[in-house]
Amino acid sequence: MLEVKDLHVSIHGKTILDGLSLAVKPGEVAAIMGPNGSGKSTLSYVIAGKPGYEVTSGEVLLDGENLLDLPADERARKGVFLAFQYPIEIPGVATMTFLKASLNAQRRGRGEADLTTPEFMRRVREASQRLKVDQEMLRRPLNVGFSGGEKKRIEILQMTLLNPRFAVLDETDSGLDIDALRIVSEGVNALRDPTRGFLVITHYQRLLDHIKPDVVHVMAKGRIVASGGPELALELEKNGYRDYAVEAA
Amino acid sequence: MAAVQETVDRVRAIDVDAYKYGFVSAIESDVAPKGLNEGIVRFISAKKEEPEWLLAWRLDAYRRWLTMEEPKWARVDYPPIDFQDLHYFAAPKNAAGPRSLDDVDPELLRVYEKLGIPLVEQEILAGVEKPRVAVDAVFDSVSVATTFKAELAKAGVIFCSFSEAVHNHPELVKRYLGTVVPSTDNYYATLNSAVFSDGSFVYVPEGVRCPMELSTYFRINEKNTGQFERTLIIAEKGAYVSYLEGCTAPKRDENQLHAAVVELVALDDAEIKYSTVQNWYPGDAEGRGGIYNFVTKRGDCRGARSKISWTQVETGSAITWKYPSCILRGESSRGEFYSIAISNGRQQVDSGTKMIHLGRNTTSRIISKGVSAGRSQNTYRGQVSAHRLATGARNFTNCDSLLIGSECGAHTVPYIEAKNASAVIEHEATTSKVSEEQLFYCQQRGLSAEEATALIVNGFVRDVLQQLPMEFAVEAQKLIAISLEGSVG
Ligand SMILES: Nc1ncnc2c1ncn2[C@@H]1O[C@H](COP(=O)(O)OP(=O)(O)OP(=O)(O)O)[C@@H](O)[C@H]1O
Ligand SMILES: [Mg+2]
Numbered sequence: 001m002l003e004v005k006d007l008h009v010s011i012h013g014k015t016i017l018d019g020l021s022l023a024v025k026p027g028e029v030a031a032i033m034g035p036n037g038s039g040k041s042t043l044s045y046v047i048a049g050k051p052g053y054e055v056t057s058g059e060v061l062l063d064g065e066n067l068l069d070l071p072a073d074e075r076a077r078k079g080v081f082l083a084f085q086y087p088i089e090i091p092g093v094a095t096m097t098f099l100k101a102s103l104n105a106q107r108r109g110r111g112e113a114d115l116t117t118p119e120f121m122r123r124v125r126e127a128s129q130r131l132k133v134d135q136e137m138l139r140r141p142l143n144v145g146f147s148g149g150e151k152k153r154i155e156i157l158q159m160t161l162l163n164p165r166f167a168v169l170d171e172t173d174s175g176l177d178i179d180a181l182r183i184v185s186e187g188v189n190a191l192r193d194p195t196r197g198f199l200v201i202t203h204y205q206r207l208l209d210h211i212k213p214d215v216v217h218v219m220a221k222g223r224i225v226a227s228g229g230p231e232l233a234l235e236l237e238k239n240g241y242r243d244y245a246v247e248a249a
Numbered sequence: 250m251a252a253v254q255e256t257v258d259r260v261r262a263i264d265v266d267a268y269k270y271g272f273v274s275a276i277e278s279d280v281a282p283k284g285l286n287e288g289i290v291r292f293i294s295a296k297k298e299e300p301e302w303l304l305a306w307r308l309d310a311y312r313r314w315l316t317m318e319e320p321k322w323a324r325v326d327y328p329p330i331d332f333q334d335l336h337y338f339a340a341p342k343n344a345a346g347p348r349s350l351d352d353v354d355p356e357l358l359r360v361y362e363k364l365g366i367p368l369v370e371q372e373i374l375a376g377v378e379k380p381r382v383a384v385d386a387v388f389d390s391v392s393v394a395t396t397f398k399a400e401l402a403k404a405g406v407i408f409c410s411f412s413e414a415v416h417n418h419p420e421l422v423k424r425y426l427g428t429v430v431p432s433t434d435n436y437y438a439t440l441n442s443a444v445f446s447d448g449s450f451v452y453v454p455e456g457v458r459c460p461m462e463l464s465t466y467f468r469i470n471e472k473n474t475g476q477f478e479r480t481l482i483i484a485e486k487g488a489y490v491s492y493l494e495g496c497t498a499p500k501r502d503e504n505q506l507h508a509a510v511v512e513l514v515a516l517d518d519a520e521i522k523y524s525t526v527q528n529w530y531p532g533d534a535e536g537r538g539g540i541y542n543f544v545t546k547r548g549d550c551r552g553a554r555s556k557i558s559w560t561q562v563e564t565g566s567a568i569t570w571k572y573p574s575c576i577l578r579g580e581s582s583r584g585e586f587y588s589i590a591i592s593n594g595r596q597q598v599d600s601g602t603k604m605i606h607l608g609r610n611t612t613s614r615i616i617s618k619g620v621s622a623g624r625s626q627n628t629y630r631g632q633v634s635a636h637r638l639a640t641g642a643r644n645f646t647n648c649d650s651l652l653i654g655s656e657c658g659a660h661t662v663p664y665i666e667a668k669n670a671s672a673v674i675e676h677e678a679t680t681s682k683v684s685e686e687q688l689f690y691c692q693q694r695g696l697s698a699e700e701a702t703a704l705i706v707n708g709f710v711r712d713v714l715q716q717l718p719m720e721f722a723v724e725a726q727k728l729i730a731i732s733l734e735g736s737v738g
Contacts, residue, residue: 049693072689077695
């Protein structure tokens with residue numbers, strides 16, 4: 001279970017998260033919606049451990065363990081995964097190489113042996129077929145020259161291989177065409193299971209048509225201003241954020 | 250792919266002090282008294298029982314050297330070197346003269362084994378066909394063993410120590426020595442000409458493709474000793490050879506001088522591929538100790554359609570001053586320079602190449618990747634010139650720098666000169682940083698900061714790594730990770 005408790009975060013002295021609390025239970029998919037600049041990506045970065053954010057108070061716990069003291073790579077090895085809103089390019093590093101390096105880094109972190117090459121290849125083939133990712137693309141340097149939609153698919157491919165306990169998907173739907181949205185959503189749904197939690201950040205109902213959330217949170221000005229069931233997203237789609245914090249603040 | 254994993258393993262395995270070749274071996278040696286004078290030059294020549302003409306050549310160079318001044322134009326900074334405070338000759342005892350592997354001091358064999366350079370000819374792993382590499386091992390001032398000699402000789406290839414070549418193939422040495430790097434060339438090359446001790450000699454006869462990789466492994470062991478090796482490689486018409494040089498030295502608080510000269514000669518349609526994995530002791534994090542690497546390397550594409558290609562992976566040395574160059578004399582000859590220069594700690598690198606286009610339709614290609622970390626300074630200095638008669642000459646240069654952290658420096662100093670209108674010279678340069686974003690992305694996937702840096706750097710240098718012979722590319726990749734140890738975090 002992931003718990004965020006009364007989190008206050010600032011960057012360069014500017015408050016971005018202002019007393020944010022939420023919990024995602026194992027097996028649950030929680031959606032976060034909220035206007036641009038409300039702090040959704042910031043929340044995802046702070047959960048994942050990106051340096052440069054000042055956490056002035058509050059806690060982030062994974063299964064009761066405080067994540068905030070751990071560097072990003074240790075959090076990753078404990079099962080935290082972030083699908084980036086804007087995936088980063090790593091020139092010269094073949095996607096396949098990157099997948100193997102990260103997978104084995106995590107395995108070693110858990111005291112497991114490296115995967116054998118045939119076993120690794122088998123897993124990659126299976127996951128990439130499911131996500132309709134061309135093998136050719138895996139030979140190209142990671143994210144370099146990939147289209148917006150391709151980058152998002154590769155994020156989900158990585159998630160599939162890394163098999164996290166808790167995943168944040170930050171606007172994974174943006175940039176996806178209609179077919180890709182369905183394929184990627186199926187990829188996410190395939191990973192839904194009673195032990196794994198998801199936090200899905202999105203602006204649009206159409207993603208939630210495919211990935212049915214258990215809970216929807218509305219975020220504004222760095223905090224959760226409303227929470228409800230899937231119907232909340234539909235209501236937002238109709239009325240926008242005018243009933244919420246945009247005025248409230 | 251596997252190499253990245255191994256890289257990461259290696260990095261993990263090392264402690265704070267990353268240089269793993271820093272041990273000193275207790276090998277008894279014959280050392281010349283400190284200082285440099287005509288007597289020492291004669292001493293070295295006499296030790297090697299050299300012919301009169303060679304002694305004369307050395308003395309000539311020595312006298313010339315006395316009139317010269319140390320070059321000051323490189324972006325490197327070091328206290329004056331006291332040339333009288335060095336030994337100019339050190340040889341392991343019981344290593345007088347070339348001999349068969351069976352006669353080599355077992356202690357020396359153990360040293361090379363520890364360095365990962367087994368001086369053996371048969372493959373130990375049953376059933377696994379590994380690429381074979383012939384090795385010439387130079388320990389301080391002398392060559393202690395050369396493997397696969399007999400087999401190479403069957404193909405007509407001569408691969409032996411320089412001293413041995415002077416005795417057994419004097420006509421070849423006399424014909425080519427100093428014809429690419431004249432003994433008057435520059436301060437360090439002239440010094441080398443006076444006091445050079447040993448090195449490798451390769452001769453590939455007409456039409457012969459050398460049947461295996463050749464390599465020389467240089468080791469400095471003795472204290473306060475300069476190493477001045479000399480390598481000469483000749484590829485006759487239509488010949489091909491690929492040669493690799495590796496080097497390490499113990500950790501010492503004093504700086505040590507290494508001033509080598511390498512001459513390559515390629516005749517019509519010949520090709521020489523020369524690769525270096527330079528891993529001299531770089532000094533500690535505060536800049537104490539380390540090798541001063543002042544090296545002159547030049548290839549002469551003497552014949553039509555000949556080709557010389559330099560590939561270097563430079564990770565060691567406190568100071569690197571090195572510009573492997575090509576003289577493109579033969580019509581349609583080609584020069585290539587692929588370089589990875591990594592600097593960390595207080596290392597100073599001033600390296601690059603010269604492509605001198607003299608013949609018609611000559612082409613050259615320069616790909617340089619500089620990686621600076623810590624408080625190091627890394628300069629690419631390159632010259633491309635097209636002579637009046639070099640019509641149709643073409644050069645392409647790509648020079649990329651990568652910075653890790655904010656206390657290091659990267660500099661690019663190109664000199665371009667075209668004396669005929671038909672020459673086409675292209676130059677591209679970029680400077681980038683290992684960004685926080687990239688590091689975080691990799692760490693989010695479970696890689697440690699160090700693993701992430703190694704991965705990003707390996708990606709950055711990939712184009713050049715691909716130029717190295719396969720088995721060395723893996724080695725180089727590991728070395729890159731090791732030399733970046735401590736650069737993040
Ligand atoms: N490094 C930074 N320096 C200064 N301000 C920042 C920085 N990072 C984020 N912010 C600010 O913090 C606020 C929240 O940004 P964040 O990216 O978390 O929003 P978001 O909810 O993800 O928006 P979007 O829906 O557009 O993706 C914004 O006002 C943004 O400009
Ligand atoms: Mg965002």
